[in-house]
Amino acid sequence: MADGVHGLMRPLACAHDWVERVLVPGDSAVDATAGNGYDTLFLARLVGPSGHVHAFDVQAAALEETRRRLMREGCGERVSLHECSHSRMREAVPDGVKAVMFNLGYLPGSDHAVKTVKEETVPAVQAASELLLPGGVLTVMCYPGHEGGREECEAVEEFLESLPLPQWRVVRLASANGSSDAAFLLAALRVPGK
Numbered sequence: 740m741a742d743g744v745h746g747l748m749r750p751l752a753c754a755h756d757w758v759e760r761v762l763v764p765g766d767s768a769v770d771a772t773a774g775n776g777y778d779t780l781f782l783a784r785l786v787g788p789s790g791h792v793h794a795f796d797v798q799a800a801a802l803e804e805t806r807r808r809l810m811r812e813g814c815g816e817r818v819s820l821h822e823c824s825h826s827r828m829r830e831a832v833p834d835g836v837k838a839v840m841f842n843l844g845y846l847p848g849s850d851h852a853v854k855t856v857k858e859e860t861v862p863a864v865q866a867a868s869e870l871l872l873p874g875g876v877l878t879v880m881c882y883p884g885h886e887g888g889r890e891e892c893e894a895v896e897e898f899l900e901s902l903p904l905p906q907w908r909v910v911r912l913a914s915a916n917g918s919s920d921a922a923f924l925l926a927a928l929r930v931p932g933k
């Protein structure tokens with residue numbers, strides 16, 4: 740089990756674990772930053788053929804890569820791909836989603852100038868919180884190590900800290916003995932029954 744615990748201490752693995760505990764077949768979910776489509780595929784598998792995933796990216800090439808990945812795995816029909824900023828999530832996604840995943844920053848191996856920015860990310864996280872059903876979870880992978888990244892992470896954290904108790908539980912998973920540039924996870928659970 741030691742390996743399993745070690746794996747779960749990685750923020751992205753932890754985000755996946757929490758989303759996996761919440762999503763069931765037939766649910767609706769959002770990947771706010773599709774990139775190469777790994778998280779989109781992860782969500783699509785969990786919601787199954789009767790569920791639906793909305794995936795956003797500003798880069799056509801990223802969405803094309805996501806589309807190819809989904810088709811290869813037979814999950815293309817349950818995903819809507821939106822080539823626009825995630826700040827337009829409210830226009831594109833019907834109310835009532837069980838999970839929203841953000842993986843901020845830039846796509847490794849592509850143009851680093853195309854990256855998430857706090858002016859778009861904070862409204863998008865707010866929109867995601869408005870779409871989320873009780874029992875649903877919102878995860879944000881944060882990367883403070885690149886230019887503008889720390890300000891973006893702080894702005895997202897400030898918004899999430901404002902979500903009221905007892906309707907919301909907000910947590911931060913970060914390395915306590917690593918670099919302050921290390922990636923960390925912010926997550927918000929919309930508490931069921933509140």
Ligand SMILES: C[S@@+](CC[C@H](N)C(=O)[O-])C[C@H]1O[C@@H](n2cnc3c(N)ncnc32)[C@H](O)[C@@H]1O
Nearest residue numbers: 772773774775776777778796824825842854855
């Ligand atoms: C770290 S990558 C995402 C990785 C992805 N989740 C995966 O599984 O491969 C961040 C992505 O956010 C996208 N992005 C940047 N600004 C955006 C915005 N305003 N709205 C939506 N996506 C954006 C980038 O184009 C990039 O593909």
